Amino acid sequence: NAGVTQTPKFRILKIGQSMTLQCTQDMNHNYMYWYRQDPGMGLKLIYYSVGAGITDKGEVPNGYNVSRSTTEDFPLRLELAAPSQTSVYFCATCRGTVGTEAFFGQGTRLTVV
Amino acid sequence: AQSVTQLDSHVSVSEGTPVLLRCNYSSSYSPSLFWYVQHPNKGLQLLLKYTSAATLVKGINGFEAEFKKSETSFHLTKPSAHMSDAAEYFCVVSEGRNTGFQKLVFGTGTRLLVSP
Numbered sequence: 001n002a003g004v005t006q007t008p009k010f011r012i013l014k015i016g017q018s019m020t021l022q023c024t025q026d027m028n029h030n031y032m033y034w035y036r037q038d039p040g041m042g043l044k045l046i047y048y049s050v051g052a053g054i055t056d057k058g059e060v061p062n063g064y065n066v067s068r069s070t071t072e073d074f075p076l077r078l079e080l081a082a083p084s085q086t087s088v089y090f091c092a093t094c095r096g097t098v099g100t101e102a103f104f105g106q107g108t109r110l111t112v113v
Numbered sequence: 114a115q116s117v118t119q120l121d122s123h124v125s126v127s128e129g130t131p132v133l134l135r136c137n138y139s140s141s142y143s144p145s146l147f148w149y150v151q152h153p154n155k156g157l158q159l160l161l162k163y164t165s166a167a168t169l170v171k172g173i174n175g176f177e178a179e180f181k182k183s184e185t186s187f188h189l190t191k192p193s194a195h196m197s198d199a200a201e202y203f204c205v206v207s208e209g210r211n212t213g214f215q216k217l218v219f220g221t222g223t224r225l226l227v228s229p
Contacts, residue, residue: 004156031215040122042203042219043157058216090156098207098215099145099164104156 002026006091006105013081013112021076021108023091029103031096032074033058034066036087037107043090049074050096081112115140115206117187119220127228132176132191134223136204139185145207146187147217148178152200160202163187174198199227 007022025032030051035043045058049068063085065077078085088109094102120135138144148160161172168180174197178189187204204220 033217035219040221042221043217044219045216048216092157092217094215096215099162100215101147101159101162102157102215102217104158106156107154 004091004093004103004105006089006108008108009106010109011111013078013110015081015083015112017081018077018079019081019110021078021089021091021110023074023076023105024072025074025091025093025103026072027093027103028071029093029095030071031094032068033092033094033102034064034074034076035090035092036060037090038087046076046089078110083112086110086112115144115208115218117146117204117206117218117220119204119223121223122221123224123226125226125228126194128196129193132189132194132198132225134189134202134204134225136187136189136220137185138187138204138206140206143182145215146178146180147205147207148172148176148187148189149203149205150200151203151222157203160189194225194227196227196229199225201225 004025033048034046044060047066049055091105092102116139118137146163149157151157161170163180171177208216
């Protein structure tokens with residue numbers, strides 16, 4: 001079992017470029033999340049999904065989009081990269097019930113210059 | 114809304130001495146609480162969780178935490194630090210009791226430094 005797999009691990013983007021961060025899970029979890037981690041700020045929720053075809057905004061959704069066409073995949077799209085999006089991005093999954101463990105990918109370190 | 118406050122951004126200990134990482138929470142009902150650990154350039158791993166069963170929770174690698182409702186605290190402890198414990202630790206509260214769907218709210222993290 002691979003668990004939660006994120007690609008790429010590192011990326012440098014120029015301002016205004018776009019890219020997609022990939023997240024795939026083989027745990028058959030319905031619930032998936034995207035977080036960003038900035039130094040001293042903990043993790044902030046960008047978007048989440050409760051199942052295929054259903055997504056919703058988290059705390060900091062501006063500048064991002066998501067889709068969920070399958071249970072396994074939950075890509076995060078940056079359309080017009082800005083320096084404020086320089087961060088480490090984590091994808092996570094869980095069964096969804098309150099109190100259940102979340103499983104995280106290894107992260108994608110994105111720098112926008 | 115629920116929240117957690119980690120009282121120390123950095124904690125430094127010597128190998129073999131006790132570890133205490135402090136966390137206070139705010140919740141309008143009995144919360145689910147977690148501690149996650151993040152080693153450098155790695156993802157997050159669950160250390161332990163509290164979900165309204167025993168108030169003293171044991172986790173992996175010798176860590177434990179005690180839920181104290183009267184103090185709204187969920188401090189993480191370990192009797193004897195090891196060099197491999199050096200990492201960032203996050204206290205996390207689970208939201209979603211009204212919706213049945215879990216969203217995790219993270220503290221700002223505590224970096225644990227362990228010296229020989």
